[in-house]
Amino acid sequence: MIERYVPSNSSYSGDIDQLFLLITAIVGFWFICTMAMFLWLVWRFRAQPGVPALYITGKEPELKRWITIPHALIILVDVVLIVGAIRVWYNVKQFMPETEETIGIVAQQWAWTFVHAGPDGELDTADDIAMIDEMHVQVGRTYRFRLESKDVLHSFSVPVWRIKQDTIPGRVIMGWFKPTVEGEFDIQCTEMCGIGHGIMGARVFVESEAQHQAWLGQASDSSVAAR
Numbered sequence: 358m359i360e361r362y363v364p365s366n367s368s369y370s371g372d373i374d375q376l377f378l379l380i381t382a383i384v385g386f387w388f389i390c391t392m393a394m395f396l397w398l399v400w401r402f403r404a405q406p407g408v409p410a411l412y413i414t415g416k417e418p419e420l421k422r423w424i425t426i427p428h429a430l431i432i433l434v435d436v437v438l439i440v441g442a443i444r445v446w447y448n449v450k451q452f453m454p455e456t457e458e459t460i461g462i463v464a465q466q467w468a469w470t471f472v473h474a475g476p477d478g479e480l481d482t483a484d485d486i487a488m489i490d491e492m493h494v495q496v497g498r499t500y501r502f503r504l505e506s507k508d509v510l511h512s513f514s515v516p517v518w519r520i521k522q523d524t525i526p527g528r529v530i531m532g533w534f535k536p537t538v539e540g541e542f543d544i545q546c547t548e549m550c551g552i553g554h555g556i557m558g559a560r561v562f563v564e565s566e567a568q569h570q571a572w573l574g575q576a577s578d579s580s581v582a583a584r
């Protein structure tokens with residue numbers, strides 16, 4: 358349902374969407390129940406001529422049931438949501454799969470630098486390809502990213518991959534993604550980082566193997582690192 362509005366283009370984006378739908382369905386169900394009950398009570402016990410208001414402490418057992426039973430049910434569904442959330446969180450944020458390449462991502466006010474491994478596939482070597490506001494990856498490849506900030510808090514977000522990771526100055530944060538659909542997509546900073554925050558966008562190019570090899574071939578010349 359969510360992918361109708363934002364495509365679901367990474368190996369874990371579908372799991373995150375399912376978790377969102379589960380939370381929305383369960384919370385939505387209880388919201389509707391609560392509001393229906395509330396409005397019914399407002400109508401049923403409205404002021405009526407000749408009927409005095411009754412003082413209720415809420416401690417009467419027959420009334421307390423209306424609190425304790427829903428309370429127990431909500432705790433039960435909370436357990437379902439927490440188990441679902443931990444499973445997705447572990448897979449996306451805690452677990453690091455075997456990765457084929459590492460990309461360096463550096464945030465600063467107000468741009469992104471993406472350091473690609475270059476033709477040798479190794480980061481931090483002479484043939485690295487650094488680009489401003491442009492990231493190039495190959496579809497179906499599992500990437501590790503190394504996220505850093507030069508100045509303030511930023512947040513690396515690629516909506517179609519359902520990835521969002523804060524950057525913290527002075528800290529190196531590792532994560533991973535596996536793009537599954539080719540195309541050109543948005544990257545956006547999602548942490549208020551100063552006056553240029555709103556324009557701190559970039560693009561990710563998810564390419565087929567042939568396209569990616571062609572880009573690698575010609576990109577070394579335009580690399581920021583090569584200048």
Ligand SMILES: [Cu+2]
Nearest residue numbers: 511546550557
């Ligand atoms: Cu920012």
